[in-house]
Amino acid sequence: MKAAPEVQKRLLDLAELDSALDRLAHRRRTLPELAEIDDQSRRYAKLATEVIEAETEAGDLAREQTKAEADVDTVRTRIDRDQKRLDSGAVSSARDLSGLQSEITSLHRRQGDLEEVVLEIMERREAADARVTGLLARRDEVRTTLSAAEARRDTALADIDKETGEVRSRRAAVAEEIPADLLKLYEKLREQYGVGAAMLQAGRCQGCKVALSIAEMNHIKSAAADEVLRCEECRRILVRTDASGL
Numbered sequence: 001m002k003a004a005p006e007v008q009k010r011l012l013d014l015a016e017l018d019s020a021l022d023r024l025a026h027r028r029r030t031l032p033e034l035a036e037i038d039d040q041s042r043r044y045a046k047l048a049t050e051v052i053e054a055e056t057e058a059g060d061l062a063r064e065q066t067k068a069e070a071d072v073d074t075v076r077t078r079i080d081r082d083q084k085r086l087d088s089g090a091v092s093s094a095r096d097l098s099g100l101q102s103e104i105t106s107l108h109r110r111q112g113d114l115e116e117v118v119l120e121i122m123e124r125r126e127a128a129d130a131r132v133t134g135l136l137a138r139r140d141e142v143r144t145t146l147s148a149a150e151a152r153r154d155t156a157l158a159d160i161d162k163e164t165g166e167v168r169s170r171r172a173a174v175a176e177e178i179p180a181d182l183l184k185l186y187e188k189l190r191e192q193y194g195v196g197a198a199m200l201q202a203g204r205c206q207g208c209k210v211a212l213s214i215a216e217m218n219h220i221k222s223a224a225a226d227e228v229l230r231c232e233e234c235r236r237i238l239v240r241t242d243a244s245g246l
């Protein structure tokens with residue numbers, strides 16, 4: 001394959017721009033914010049589940065409290081009713097009075113027991129509510145951290161995309177200067193080896209860093225300037241410049 005030496009040199013510019021694109025793609029994939037977002041998202045999901053569990057427990061206890069308070073009310077109503085009968089003087093027999101008295105006494109005992117149940121539920125409910133509040137605060141804190149990381153990621157990605165766009169248009173301009181067959185070879189090698197063209201610098205291929213033998217150097221010296229050469233070692237297009245040591 002043949003191409004003017006100046007065109008061959010443009011392959012080095014193309015390779016440099018392709019390396020820049022590779023670095024940008026790598027930066028895109030390995031942004032530290034991505035790992036942080038992953039981590040914080042997991043923490044957020046875990047806390048969100050814990051919030052739901054704690055809220056369910058607090059809700060159950062609230063219902064339990066309402067029910068226990070209703071039980072207390074029922075007993076209190078019966079006490080009031082008995083007390084009214086007692087106070088009304090309608091019950092006159094000593095036996096009935098004594099029966100009513102003892103019923104009121106036992107209802108008071110029952111009321112005391114039920115009120116203790118209410119208190120115990122209230123304590124558990126208070127603890128559950130406090131847990132909900134604490135978990136909500138932690139969840140919101142993680143949400144804030146997560147949002148900040150997402151914003152930093154978006155800024156970084158926008159920067160990378162902008163730079164990528166700029167490099168791509170510079171690359172397109174360089175690629176236009178290169179004949180189709182040479183560009184095709186370059187692309188094929190780039191796909192295979194990551195870098196399609198390398199400079200011969202001071203007798204060394206900059207693609208694989210291997211020093212060329214005297215025989216290879218002699219072969220290159222005798223080759224026509226427009227001959228497209230390949231590195232024997234890495235098969236990349238070997239581009240001659242003033243710094244090649246020829």
Ligand SMILES: [Zn+2]
Nearest residue numbers: 205208231234
């Ligand atoms: Zn090489």
